[in-house]
Amino acid sequence: MDTKSYLSNYYENYDEDGRLNSRYGMVEYITTMNYIERYLQPGMRVIEIGAGTGRYSHALARKGYQVDAVELVEHNIDVFNEHTMPGESITITQGNAMDLSAFESDTYDITLVLGPMYHLFTKEDKLKALSEAIRVTKKGGVIFAAYCMGDASVLMYGFIKGKIHEIMEKCMIDPETFDTFSEPWDIFELHRKEDIDALRDEFAVTQLHFLAADGYANHMRQTLDNMDEETYQLFVRYHLATCERLDMIGYSNHTLDIFRKE
Numbered sequence: 001m002d003t004k005s006y007l008s009n010y011y012e013n014y015d016e017d018g019r020l021n022s023r024y025g026m027v028e029y030i031t032t033m034n035y036i037e038r039y040l041q042p043g044m045r046v047i048e049i050g051a052g053t054g055r056y057s058h059a060l061a062r063k064g065y066q067v068d069a070v071e072l073v074e075h076n077i078d079v080f081n082e083h084t085m086p087g088e089s090i091t092i093t094q095g096n097a098m099d100l101s102a103f104e105s106d107t108y109d110i111t112l113v114l115g116p117m118y119h120l121f122t123k124e125d126k127l128k129a130l131s132e133a134i135r136v137t138k139k140g141g142v143i144f145a146a147y148c149m150g151d152a153s154v155l156m157y158g159f160i161k162g163k164i165h166e167i168m169e170k171c172m173i174d175p176e177t178f179d180t181f182s183e184p185w186d187i188f189e190l191h192r193k194e195d196i197d198a199l200r201d202e203f204a205v206t207q208l209h210f211l212a213a214d215g216y217a218n219h220m221r222q223t224l225d226n227m228d229e230e231t232y233q234l235f236v237r238y239h240l241a242t243c244e245r246l247d248m249i250g251y252s253n254h255t256l257d258i259f260r261k262e
Contacts (some may be wrong), residue, residue, distance in 0.1 A: 050115030212252030
């Protein structure tokens with residue numbers, strides 16, 4: 001099977017909308033939207049590369065922004081279209097993050113890459129995707145690139161779910177450093193901060209923020225589900241106040257690298 005087939009099989013059987021609408025998933029969504037809205041101005045054009053089912057694209061289109069979305073998986077495109085409401089200035093194109101030749105250079109003010117870096121497994125492919133995202137962005141525009149983090153997965157999947165010996169036997173973890181190794185059939189590529197820094201450093205960009213998109217929320221799903229609403233909102237405020245602390249970011253399942261095209 002190729003990468004697209006693995007992803008299609010995964011997303012046809014996974015409720016991505018349900019994840020983002022759960023209490024732990026809403027932490028990621030609220031945080032990401034909070035930072036996107038810091039850079040939005042009236043009349044800006046937005047492209048979302050790897051838009052999934054359109055949670056972010058539709059939210060921004062409903063705020064009045066012109067949004068072009070790109071998505072690889074047909075099932076996600078079907079759900080994306082089902083969610084489109086009258087009046088949205090939005091398009092969806094089936095395409096690959098590593099080839100945005102259908103889109104002109106220097107076009108978008110805000111470029112969202114909130115999914116592709118999860119599913120690219122070689123440095124060459126990751127650099128292609130970032131290069132294309134930067135190419136279609138206007139000079140001075142802002143790119144948002146999301147990543148899955150290795151140490152959070154080691155803790156949750158390895159130790160909390162009891163799979164640590166299994167994944168060590170499969171040589172998915174360095175036994176000394178506990179760095180992680182993934183293949184396309186594993187669906188998700190995992191990173192550490194230094195991996196992300198090395199990718200960004202290949203380009204003429206200026207980092208604006210590096211933050212934990214969901215922080216510790218994914219590790220405390222049941223606790224969040226059982227919280228009263230007032231306490232949950234307090235947790236969200238705590239998370240937003242601390243999400244850029246470098247001493248806490250590594251335990252987040254998802255991180256967001258935000259940078260400006262020079």
